[in-house]
Amino acid sequence: xxxxxNNKLRLLRRLRDLTQEELGExxxxxxxxxxxLENRKYEPSIALALRIAKFFETPVEDIFWLEEERQGEV
Amino acid sequence: MDPRWLLIGWGVFALAFDFMAAYGVYTDQAxxxxxxxxxxxxxxxxxxxxxxxVDGITFKNTLVDERLSTVSAKAQQNSxxxxxxxxxxxxxxxxxxxxxxxxxxxxxxxxxxxxGILIQMLSFLWYKYHI
Numbered sequence: 001x002x003x004x005x006n007n008k009l010r011l012l013r014r015l016r017d018l019t020q021e022e023l024g025e026x027x028x029x030x031x032x033x034x035x036x037l038e039n040r041k042y043e044p045s046i047a048l049a050l051r052i053a054k055f056f057e058t059p060v061e062d063i064f065w066l067e068e069e070r071q072g073e074v
Numbered sequence: 075m076d077p078r079w080l081l082i083g084w085g086v087f088a089l090a091f092d093f094m095a096a097y098g099v100y101t102d103q104a105x106x107x108x109x110x111x112x113x114x115x116x117x118x119x120x121x122x123x124x125x126x127x128v129d130g131i132t133f134k135n136t137l138v139d140e141r142l143s144t145v146s147a148k149a150q151q152n153s154x155x156x157x158x159x160x161x162x163x164x165x166x167x168x169x170x171x172x173x174x175x176x177x178x179x180x181x182x183x184x185x186x187x188x189x190g191i192l193i194q195m196l197s198f199l200w201y202k203y204h205i
Contacts, residue, residue: 024132031129033141036205042141 007064010038012056027051077134081122088112088119128203142202149197153190160186 013023013034020034027034027048036042044052044064053060095112098104125133136142164186168176176182 021130021132024129024135028135029139029141030125030132030135032202032205033139036141039205041205042144045140048140 004067005043006067084119088115091115145201149194152197153194156193157190
């Protein structure tokens with residue numbers, strides 16, 4: 001089932017010119033978890049969401065948002 | 075340390091075990107434990123190769139990956155339901171029919187246990203890789 005939390009992880013990763021493997025390595029998760037997050041098949045824990053926000057130096061709410069809040073974006 | 079060394083190290087370890095087992099079989103001195111250990115060590119090496127192929131260098135995060143603990147919990151749940159339903163089903167069948175094959179509990183119960191483990195493993199792989 002698709003997640004109800006949307007994110008722009010793929011966009012941010014591509015802007016930094018990173019592979020899923022490199023991002024997984026930086027965040028301490030497997031490449032498949034990055035894939036699942038980007039395809040919205042997995043909602044991260046608060047700790048992982050905060051680690052992602054810190055890595056991209058972006059507020060967490062700019063990366064993750066509830067689907068019904070900003071439909072049609074990204 | 076580069077995690078690929080783990081793969082290489084385990085590969086050498088598995089090869090040594092397999093060599094020992096093969097030598098034991100050749101000289102007719104192989105104990106069951108050596109064969110079992112060689113099989114287990116080789117299976118783990120194959121699994122490491124597969125996850126390295128799929129996840130690349132991040133395979134080293136497999137044990138600490140938060141998503142995998144969720145996946146593991148779901149797989150255990152499936153296995154639990156299989157055991158719960160099959161044991162109740164078996165009990166009901168025994169009460170109603172008393173079929174001769176159903177009376178061989180010493181085979182049926184280990185089979186159910188093995189089925190539970192297989193369901194756990196297959197569910198884990200399905201949830202992990204079906205994205």
